[in-house]
Amino acid sequence: MRWSQLYVPTLREDPADADAVSHRLLVRGGFVRQLMAGHYSLLPLAVRVRSKIVEIIREEMTAIGAQEFVLPAMHPAEIWQRSGRWEVMGEEMFRLKDRKGADMALGMTHEEIFTVLAQELRSYRDLPQIWYQFQTKFRDEARPKSGLLRVREFTMKDSYSFDLAQEGLDRSFDLHKAAYERIFARLGLPAIAVQASSGSMGGSASVEFMSPSEAGEDLVVRCPSCRYAANTEKATSALAAVADGPGLDAPERFDTPDARTIDELTRLHGVPADRQIKTLVLVVDSRLTLVVLRGDHTLVEQKLLDALAATAVRPATAEEIQAALGASPGSLGAVGVTGLPILADEALRGRTDMTTGANTDGVHLRGLSVERDIAVQHWADLREVVSGEPCPQCGTALEVVVTIEVGHIFKLGRKYTEALGVTVAGPDGDRVTPIMGSYGIGVERALATIVETHHDEKGIVWPAAVAPFEVAVVMLSTTDETVTEAAESLYRQLRAERVDVLLDDRDERPGVKFRDVELIGIPYRITVGARGLAEGTVELTTRATGETQLVPVGEAVEHLRKRRETRMSADG
């Protein structure tokens, strides 16, 4: 490709609204433009990268026997109603009516629609099946942000497995896990596989692939010693026990007129946070619920949802709290409460001599024993693990890493096949409901995450496997025939060797050309100028390392080949 015929609107300045490195560099480099919040146009350079990512994913999906489909993006409401997700998906699902007034959904995911196709499977001999597609997904995100990282419209590789029984699902799941590891390795994306919550998907197990990045929104807890790693929605730790006193025979009220927070109670009354009980009043699936945690712990809402198999949670309003407990936030407690469900975090088990609010403004209780004084209905792991807590497997201090979710795989069970009535004839002639898995990679998010993890102060540093072009041949003059002919000749040679090469034949100053090649992140640059040619040389530069070398013009292609091979084995 010749740059003069390529539309790459690079910008001198950073875009004002970019809140992530990848967003800034992809806009500056002329890869993407925002149409509206959460919807991006991909320009030619981005289309090239995207198609290389798609091809890598396709190869690895083919390698595990997956077959490619393309399903509609618009779905009849009725199918989502049958699975129960028409309600569950809430505001995140785009909905519309067609000209006849029928309710339609734009697909956020395709479990239901692939399951409709699975209704045609007849026999256990038709299993297993792994079906996938690259298709646009629509999700009405509350806060689209960070360029391509959190959008409302994106391409997803989503796949779905249908197996006769659990061991088949385990195998399909493991095949995907291994395929995803190869995919992320080929994309140059470090990805930590972590246990995760299944959320609205349902199912028994799920693993997320998390790429460490400051632009991320998800926290991963991992052990630097053993292989333990989990999303904060699932992570736990081996907390050290707190030494408790015996407490009192019954909780005792004491006045705390100025202490409305955990901190104030510590500061003004000398009660350490880990000896206090934090009481949260929440509305879970429209039911008022009390949650108690250790004073220094933070609730993970997804853990609460998972514990109750619920789908939505919000804090109760001051009015709702007043009506239920007769007190304002600041002196709330669960002692003596009987009309509401009470959940307690496991870290409160067996604790004595604790302090909590008395449900009277300006009054707290001390000396209480949790299991004696609070009518806990449900114990669960509800708290957020923080950095430095001991690994639950080996005791080493855990790390908490900010990450981007780049893949997510689920063991779904039979939720969808049951809802949509899929059965096949089993080996004994009985009807069997197949068991499903589902597996997703967001293509444009992967693209942006590669930029998050491969850039420097000059711009993007694409891994060769996904670079829009692998090599740029830069002609320093467009009028000096020696230069143009040598550059054209190198361009021809590289094309003949099927190298993905860009000839920078623009009539621009060398500084502009170098800046652009660095900004858009081409892995290798061959610079052809009059001064070098006078001595028979061109310049070969590796973007990632900055390594620059004068090589004889006749040996440039050979030198490039050696660098590519060395680097590829380093990358791999």
Added chain:
Amino acid sequence: MRWSQLYVPTLREDPADADAVSHRLLVRGGFVRQLMAGHYSLLPLAVRVRSKIVEIIREEMTAIGAQEFVLPAMHPAEIWQRSGRWEVMGEEMFRLKDRKGADMALGMTHEEIFTVLAQELRSYRDLPQIWYQFQTKFRDEARPKSGLLRVREFTMKDSYSFDLAQEGLDRSFDLHKAAYERIFARLGLPAIAVQASSGSMGGSASVEFMSPSEAGEDLVVRCPSCRYAANTEKATSALAAVADGPGLDAPERFDTPDARTIDELTRLHGVPADRQIKTLVLVVDSRLTLVVLRGDHTLVEQKLLDALAATAVRPATAEEIQAALGASPGSLGAVGVTGLPILADEALRGRTDMTTGANTDGVHLRGLSVERDIAVQHWADLREVVSGEPCPQCGTALEVVVTIEVGHIFKLGRKYTEALGVTVAGPDGDRVTPIMGSYGIGVERALATIVETHHDEKGIVWPAAVAPFEVAVVMLSTTDETVTEAAESLYRQLRAERVDVLLDDRDERPGVKFRDVELIGIPYRITVGARGLAEGTVELTTRATGETQLVPVGEAVEHLRKRRETRMSADG
């Protein structure tokens, strides 16, 4: 690929609801399944064909210097409002609100959105640009039908050209016309390039590519002698003059109590249809309008819309007609009408001694002269050409052919660039508004049209360039090792030669295998059976011709190569 690992749910019976050959064969052959009216799931075989079609289009677009983009499918209403098409598109555009209540459209086409990107073009030196994408389009068709031929959701290759001036647009348009001709030739689709109406696109000229097929919905008029061809929305003919008498000095009323139609007036009063005037009362863009045509002629609504630069037309209700003309349909006429716009078809020019309704029930007028007695505001070509009329260029009797529109290209002018404020610096430093073209091919419609034009009673007969597989190696036994080994060996050889080959390794009866290979339309079949192998032969069959030949097993690949080469040059 091994058939045992491929999901191809072929059906024994025709689907009950299939109203087109392509629909029937694509469902029976396991290529597609309907999710709901107008929305189809593509199964693995269809995905393979589609990707070959896409690749052919991509190659030809690249060859004319077009660059690939991917733009959002969901658009903010505001951009469509700026071009005026938020209103114009009516019920055909899917609309929805996001969670914040903002109005969104699903893209029917992308003129507006590409034009937004063109706002960044700075100088005449940035032109021309040809930008394209493969993207899902959504159109809320009133009557989705005929399988993939008329749907609500489909993939379109749409491209857009931006040029400085008319001659640039002419060149971009001609490049596309030539590219489309190459594309349809490579797809094996006979396509007639015809003049067409630009409809809601606006612009000065458009050409449609029409593929003759009984499943079509569009009529094309073409001359068997010269190159004249046009959509009925544009077609005209050299009508023979009708010999008129001198007529009367003024129109004369006569009673016609039983004659309410053209036919009845001919039958009961002996007035030939071509000496009558047909008067239509229509509401055009909410304005009541009279249209007069020769009695035996039919109005083409699009011609009327084009003549008035209008967007919508409907027949007036009986009440509207009564209010405007004081008469019921059956005796309507334009003589003496002054308060309404009157359009007349060119075939009425200069006509005398004509008969028409008197706007009094049961009364007609005779002896009228059109130009003397009717206050025509606007003369235009409004009538439908019928088969046998003389070609306007050479006089030969015209044919009317039923066709499917497989491509449409438009000279748009500056409608969108003006509406969205696109200007570039011209050569003299002045600001110039670029001129646009737009160009579209529906990918799945092309796929279905190929089936419409390439099938026989046994199933589909894919042209090799787009077949899901080019060769099927059919093993007649899965237990006889001689057979399986010979088939596997042929499969390996063909794969080594990069032939797209399918190995039918299913444990099925030969009859089932042959039927399936024929149904799904694989161009070549190599049949490997014990009987043939005993004599050292396999059977080579060409799907299109049925030609079958026993060839030595060691020469099968060579024989196949010869057939492919011969056929390819025949196809080309």
